[in-house]
Amino acid sequence: MALTPEDVVNQKFTITKFRDGYDLDQVDDFLDTIVEELRQHEQEKAELRAQIDELKQKLAAAEAGSPVSESADSEGAASEQTIVVEAPAPTPQPAAPAQSQTVAETGGAVPQPDAVKSSAMLQLALELHDKHVHEGEATRDKLISEAEAKRDQMIQDAERTAKQLVDEAQKQRSEELRQLGEERSDLQYKIKDLRQFESEYRSTLRSYIQSQLRGLDGSPEPAGAPDGLQ
Numbered sequence: 001m002a003l004t005p006e007d008v009v010n011q012k013f014t015i016t017k018f019r020d021g022y023d024l025d026q027v028d029d030f031l032d033t034i035v036e037e038l039r040q041h042e043q044e045k046a047e048l049r050a051q052i053d054e055l056k057q058k059l060a061a062a063e064a065g066s067p068v069s070e071s072a073d074s075e076g077a078a079s080e081q082t083i084v085v086e087a088p089a090p091t092p093q094p095a096a097p098a099q100s101q102t103v104a105e106t107g108g109a110v111p112q113p114d115a116v117k118s119s120a121m122l123q124l125a126l127e128l129h130d131k132h133v134h135e136g137e138a139t140r141d142k143l144i145s146e147a148e149a150k151r152d153q154m155i156q157d158a159e160r161t162a163k164q165l166v167d168e169a170q171k172q173r174s175e176e177l178r179q180l181g182e183e184r185s186d187l188q189y190k191i192k193d194l195r196q197f198e199s200e201y202r203s204t205l206r207s208y209i210q211s212q213l214r215g216l217d218g219s220p221e222p223a224g225a226p227d228g229l230q
Contacts, residue, residue, distance in 0.1 A: 009035055030150070034143050041136035048129040055122040 011031070 030147060037139055037143060041139065044132050045136070048125065048132060052122065052125050052129060055125055059122055
């Protein structure tokens with residue numbers, strides 16, 4: 001099925017999630033360019049079809065021997081001016097007298113120059129039509145190829161960017177884990193030192209208190225102490 005501008009305009013794309021996608025503005029701009037080109041080719045094809053239909057009518061009228069109206073002549077002249085290239089007029093061939101007499105007697109119709117000219121113009125219009133169709137198809141294929149190449153490039157860029165971001169995130173995570181491990185080791189070492197200091201301090205304090213208590217137990221009672229304390 002041939003691709004039409006409406007097909008491009010009505011085409012819908014699914015928005016992806018959790019992954020990088022296309023830039024919507026760039027895709028819309030590129031599709032607008034494709035639609036413009038396709039519409040231009042469609043218009044040219046329509047104009048050529050109209051010219052071909054007109055030339056077919058003139059050719060049929062000329063072959064039937066019916067006179068062509070002045071308005072049709074003016075339109076034909078305008079068409080000839082649009083096409084620019086005119087088929088060369090056929091070179092008149094000298095007819096033998098006997099043959100001319102036979103044609104005159106039998107009432108045969110001699111091909112009219114207008115019919116030959118219309119036939120040549122029709123052939124030229126068909127060739128121009130085919131040329132424009134081929135050019136339009138080539139342009140369409142080129143645009144599609146460029147769009148696919150751009151799409152592939154965008155996918156590659158997105159994948160490369162995603163891989164780079166993942167690598168950087170993993171590297172940063174490893175660095176943070178390393179720093180946390182070092183801080184944890186430092187804290188564990190400090191906690192160990194504090195516990196050792198606490199143990200030594202408790203032992204020293206206990207020894208001091210015990211020595212003071214022993215000193216109190218061995219000291220004589222003071223003179224003049226109350227009776228209740230003796």
